[in-house]
């Protein structure tokens with residue numbers, strides 16, 4: 001029975017990774033990484049774990065697709081285009097994969113499940129804020145200085161983006177509460193854990209914005225005369241020059257910090273509150 005479950009999980013992961021590759025959501029390396037992550041989550045976790053991963057993957061890539069035309073203007077501010085590569089998959093889903101392995105070590109604890117859902121709540125909050133934040137009527141403000149910055153600037157926050165982040169986190173928290181894999185957890189405890197997941201997701205997104213406003217590597221294109229996350233070359237073909245931030249703190253490192261901080265915050269809150 002266990003072996004059948006693993007085989008079905010691996011097959012489902014292959015199917016989803018292939019579909020995402022064909023839909024141009026993932027490139028070749030991204031599809032391979034998504035297959036490995038999916039095999040771990042579907043095969044070693046189970047149905048509830050799979051649905052939470054798919055809720056993140058489908059809503060975030062659906063939003064990206066839906067808003068593609070709208071955000072073409074801000075597209076080149078992001079380091080990469082719409083297709084996710086292996087580093088992006090690892091940055092968004094690596095912590096969740098580790099949480100599944102933690103669940104294998106501590107099968108009687110619900111905390112790995114809460115950490116798993118929290119990392120996806122943060123990744124979802126981040127994606128929703130990025131995609132829906134452009135709907136804000138005014139320019140976002142830099143989180144540290146509160147100075148208005150152009151849409152798409154790292155570390156900029158807005159009302160629409162913050163509401164979108166909360167919505168993205170809430171969706172994952174609701175899915176986690178409804179799909180709860182451990183029958184031994186009562187409704188009251190599930191709701192408390194759901195609030196922890198919601199808070200951890202929003203917290204991770206705040207870490208993301210804070211890093212974007214402070215230490216994330218930001219480059220300057222002398223031809224277009226604007227800031228970009230792209231390196232070593234801008235979309236126009238010009239060489240970009242780092243103007244602030246740590247060189248290694250690229251988009252993927254920021255996303256990893258976002259998901260990891262959410263999982264650790266969830267661990268801390270679970271220990272303190274429950």
Ligand SMILES: [Zn+2]
Nearest residue numbers: 221224234236
């Ligand atoms: Zn340029």
